[in-house]
Amino acid sequence: MLINFILPILPELCLFSSALVILLADIFFKKNNKEFYLISYLIALISCILTLYFLSKTGFETKAHFNKMFLTSNFTTLVKFVTILLLSFILVLSFQFFEDNEKISSEFISLIMISSVGAMILISANDFITLYLGIELQSLPLYLLAAINKKSPQSSESGIKYFVLGSTASAILLLGISFFYGFSGTTNFETAFQLYQISQVPPALILGFVLIIIALFFKISAAPFHMWAPDVYQGSSTIVTTFFATVAKFSATLIFVRIFLDVSTGFRGIENILMLVAILSIGVGSFGAIKQNNIKRLLAYSSIGHIGFVILGLSSLSLDGVKSCVIYMTIYSIISIGTFGFLTLIINITSNDGKDFDEIDNNIFSIKSFAGLSKTNPIMAAIFACLMFSSAGIPPLAGFFSKFYVIVAAVKSGNFLISIIAVLFSVISAFYYLKIVKIMYFDEPSENNIIFIKRINPKIIIALVAVFNLLFIILLKDFLSTISSMLGF
């Protein structure tokens, strides 16, 4: 009986309990570091595999559980599946990242696992209460993660900044939910959807709904609520940034898609807000990144631009649009694993000689330190160049097709002008992607060039991402049919 009862959340429970096990074990076994360090990684990876297994066993039919609070469907299963895959990539990437500070490492593992549980609950939310629960469970570990690098004041700063702004967004979210509840009498997606199929939508409800999506815009760092992203991306450890850009963003964006699918189909005029935010985000992402010298900041702006494209796909409020969002987010997250994962390979060799950590960190991640990479390390340079061209949307790399389907959806719903603006902005964004390629290929290597760590496992993942980008056109058929069949349309 019990097993049937908890079956829908078995994947979440599995991941969550192993996170707790790692956290507890950390307290008892932290004396003998080396073995424990390995074991915690093993536990984490095994629990990821188990979670994937449980996911495949549960929830391929659309069904609401726990008083309609929690929904499992093809869509949520697909998203959770990708989330767990991304999580396991990050686990592999982070292996030995905190080599000189193992104590952090187990905290790091359990925090990203708990945050992923939050992401999974979030994507399954069928009620604004569950949505709030999921968002908080996802965000609280993120605040901690942002500040995890204790050597760096910048990291603490970004943690506090993220926490204060994130809490404000949560407050706005709660305000919106109360408005929504006050005027509709329900917080449930399904009930609200059925209610407003037949009856008039009160303006205050729209206000509440707008507040809710504003809070979500904050979480996915869409302009004009993007201010935190560059600082947090820059200040956090690179591996944490990778997590922000992939798992955290992936789930938060796709719950957005679900809200629009399940709740707001009847709300007229919402797509105007989406289009505005989309164009603003693409614009901020394009123009903001041009002046950046720090590669992490630059990629933060570029991710704002990418989010803009996702929202543009959503703004068509059609099934094509939803599909294009999922395609875009999946491809973008995979590219991010590559780009940010590439950055995690760069070592801070001088970090132990007592100089200011942040200053060195900023020097290393300045785009100038990539100069002449094609001569010193041609393979890594080629991989990164491939990822940059893919992000810029040059065919036939994967990034092109993600943009392509978004524009198809936008054009099909008649937003011809907006699509033209969006692609013109993407020409501007091509400028700074090219700038990185230019620095790697045209400039001469300088003394303070970046040095890569010697481990092979993260490099394999990054190389896989690059190969995925190059050969995407061959995989396209299978990729699309998988997503279509999972989405059910």
Next chain:
Amino acid sequence: MNNIPILSLLTFIPIAGAIGALFIKTNNNKNFFNYGLVISFITLVISIKLLLDFNKAEEGFQFIEIYRIIQNQSFKYYLGIDGISLTMILLTTILTPICFLISIKSIKTRVKEYIAYFLLLEGFVIGSFCAIDLLLFYLFFEIMLIPMFLIIGIWGGNQKIYAAYKFFLYTLFGSVLFLVAIIYIYANVGSTDIYILKNILPYIPVETQKILWIAFFVSFAIKVPMFPVHTWLPDAHVQAPTSGSVILAGILIKLGAYGMIRFLLPFFPEACKHYATFVYTLSAIAIIYASFVALMQEDMKKMIAYSSVAHMGFVTIGIFSFNKQGLDGALFQMISHGIISAALFTCVGVIYDRLHTKQISELGGIANTMPNFAFVMMIFTMGSVGLPGTSGFVGEFLSIIGAFQANKVFGTISAFGVILGACYMLWLYKRTIFGEITNSKISTLQDLTIFESLSLFLLAFLVIIFGIIPNTILEYFTIPVNSLLVLFN
């Protein structure tokens, strides 16, 4: 025999060769050039085989290869050629080995990458000439920016970065508009197959045609380049290495004109007629204005770059004259200008390799020390001027006849371009080749090396053969041109 996918071979042998080049480990630059020559020679042999098997009397596309990339959706890997593409492919396969031959002496650094990028470029260009699916054409059309960007940026002159950016962003700007138009067509017609679109697009409302025409036209006009979007061309040419200029002037800018003939005319005949005067105006301005600008240049390469703008003006005015002479002339001029400008840029490269200057004022009296060079350069100068007996005459003469039939005013104006062309080319020849030796370095010059004379005399031979027996090329155009003209009569 028919089972061999000869077009795919032609496209992917260079691409595979480029990837293979990365794995060659040798310190001798000669070996890389030998490798590049072998690969490009194999491609040349295959293209000659293609020429022999080609049936001039057959309507439509030949050697068709089709492979569905996405089921249910109509994006296909769809290759085929007609007479127009065949000649362009041959031009490409002839010019690529010449690019290698002339750069053996001048390129000393990063030879491996140099060979790889040129082979990639060759593959992409051939692919775009073979593609008879709009989206597939776009993929090839856009991805060839990357190798060209790198070629200009790595082996270019002093301001190579600026020129590389300008080239990339200008072209990308045009091609994203093209992309939106493709997506619009795809969203509304549901296909990107040229065969299907040919039967549907001419019958859509004229207003829609006009908008789509502009999106297509901007992209192709930038590539051609037409006035007023020609400004990237002089920069790109002056900064690019010699072989980069050869491939740029010889082939890449022909893609714009090719796109007009392949897509604009058959898809939007009504819009073409509507905008014809507009195109005449731009072309006439390009011919006259670019010729005057060319007269004033101090730099040989820049002068030839501007002369390219002027000569491509004849091509566009010929295309939009919508009669047999005009189209034949435009197509012939594309081939002829491809050969002549490639040869002239090679000549500049020959001088630059020896004297490290392209300034006209520092040259003079080269005929005294380099008689062979002076002889071939004379042939190309005459070809560029349009002397009867050279291929330049046939192209310009036919396009002017075509333009004159369509519009007497613009026909007359463009005829003046021929006179101006004679002015600047002969003046250039007089100032560089004849006269007193002013520069002491010139008195010690070596005449053409074996590789240089091999490539230059081959091109000179082609210029004269095509000038005397133009029918060798023209007969390949008969059927495609006739099928185009059906739409306009």
